[in-house]
Structure formats: C-alpha cells, structure tokens
Amino acid sequence: MVxxxxxxxxxxxxxxxANLLGLxxxxxxxxxxxxxxxxxxxxxxxxxxxGSSPSLRSARxxxxxxxxLDVGRYWIYVSxxxxxxVLTEVERRIVRRExxxxxxxxxxADGGLAFRRxxxxxxxxxxxxxxxxxxxxxxxxVQPYPYASRGLHIEKSVGVQDTALVVEGKTYSGCVQxxxxxxxxxxxxxxxxxxxxxxxxxxxxxxxWPAADGTAMEVALKAYGPGVQ
Numbered sequence: 121m122v123x124x125x126x127x128x129x130x131x132x133x134x135x136x137x138a139n140l141l142g143l144x145x146x147x148x149x150x151x152x153x154x155x156x157x158x159x160x161x162x163x164x165x166x167x168x169x170x171g172s173s174p175s176l177r178s179a180r181x182x183x184x185x186x187x188x189l190d191v192g193r194y195w196i197y198v199s200x201x202x203x204x205x206v207l208t209e210v211e212r213r214i215v216r217r218e219x220x221x222x223x224x225x226x227x228x229a230d231g232g233l234a235f236r237r238x239x240x241x242x243x244x245x246x247x248x249x250x251x252x253x254x255x256x257x258x259x260x261x262v263q264p265y266p267y268a269s270r271g272l273h274i275e276k277s278v279g280v281q282d283t284a285l286v287v288e289g290k291t292y293s294g295c296v297q298x299x300x301x302x303x304x305x306x307x308x309x310x311x312x313x314x315x316x317x318x319x320x321x322x323x324x325x326x327x328x329w330p331a332a333d334g335t336a337m338e339v340a341l342k343a344y345g346p347g348v349q
Contacts, residue, residue, distance in 0.1 A: 194347075196212075241253040
C-alpha cells in the first residue's frame with residue numbers, strides 16, 4: 121500500500137474533491153456544480169474580510185453543528201483508492217472568513233470555500249463545483265433535496281440520524297448519515313455514496329452506498345482541530 125501526503129494550500133492544489141470522495145467518477149459531483157452556485161445566487165454581494173472574528177449569522181454554534189465553520193479549524197482525511205492501492209492524506213483548513221450581507225463565506229487554504237444557506241452548508245471546490253451538505257436542516261430529512269447541474273441530477277437525503285462509527289480507532293457517536301444519489305440526465309443508472317457527520321466535528325467518513333458486508337471507508341477522518349470561535 122502506497123501512502124502519499126497532501127496538505128491543502130500546498131504546491132498541488134487540484135483534485136481535493138476526488139481525494140475526499142475517494143470514489144471513481146464521483147468527483148464530477150463537485151465539478152458539475154460550479155455554474156449552479158453562481159446562477160442561483162448562492163454567492164451574492166460583497167463584504168468585508170475577517171480573519172478570526174466569529175460569524176454573527178451562524179446557523180448554530182460550532183459545538184452543535186454537524187459541519188462547524190471557524191477560522192483555523194482543520195480536518196485531515198485518509199483517502200483510500202482501492203483500485204490503485206494508494207492511500208492519500210488530505211488536510212483541509214479554514215484560513216479566512218468574509219462577512220457578506222446574506223451569509224459569511226469561509227475560505228480554505230486549498231482555494232475552496234463554504235457558506236451556510238437555509239441551514240445547509242454549500243461547498244465550492246478550488247476548481248469550481250458545488251456540494252450541498254444538508255446536515256443542519258430538517259429539509260432533507262423529510263424528502264430528498266434535488267438539484268441539477270451540467271447534465272447531472274443530484275439528490276441529497278438524510279438517512280440514519282443517530283449512529284455510531286469507529287473511524288481510525290476513534291468512536292464518533294450521534295452521527296448523521298447523508299445519502300448522495302446522482303445520475304446523468306439522459307441516463308437512468310444511479311450511483312450513490314453515504315457520508316457521516318459528527319456534531320461539533322464535521323465529516324468523519326464516506327463509503328459507497330448501499331454498503332455490503334466488509335465495505336471499507338473510502339474516506340476516513342484521521343485528525344481534526346477547532347478554530348477560533
């Protein structure tokens with residue numbers, strides 16, 4: 121097994137979505153959404169830059185959120201490529217917050233960004249591409265949250281709302297499972313993966329869904345740290 125290490129913001133800044141998803145072909149989810157983020161007005165208005173000042177419009181305190189956003193917060197993930205037999209470590213770190221009229225925007229060292237909207241976290245990768253994370257809202261718990269982008273139909277839904285996982289030797293309890301289903305608009309074949317978020321931590325694991333016996337985590341949280349609140 122080969123191990124590679126990549127830190128966000130380093131010389132190699134591309135492909136963070138592919139490493140985090142860890143599933144062949146799923147990177148198109150992030151790449152596909154770039155135009156959607158702009159055309160639907162998810163990013164509107166300007167704002168003043170801020171380093172460590174906390175947001176006044178946070179959906180909920182970081183300790184209660186399933187995807188906390190704070191300047192200085194970081195996550196280190198292990199991505200497993202079972203096809204090539206490669207392990208890659210990816211570090212994501214929030215380095216800046218910009219206050220806007222509708223929402224605060226948090227910038228990552230790798231060039232990506234994230235912000236809250238209607239209780240959901242919207243991630244945009246450094247190369248463009250939108251990923252909606254509906255963990256701090258009840259919308260996707262009632263029915264799937266769909267959106268279309270560049271030939272893809274994507275649906276997010278909340279599965280198990282209180283489950284425990286052991287990831288890299290650490291137990292995370294009370295996790296929320298988010299199921300992502302997607303297909304090309306001209307195709308009926310659907311692919312899916314499950315992501316797990318822990319309160320006060322964020323994403324802790326991801327694997328193909330539905331999971332068969334012995335299914336390994338394609339993405340696993342190795343370490344994380346809090347930011348300035």
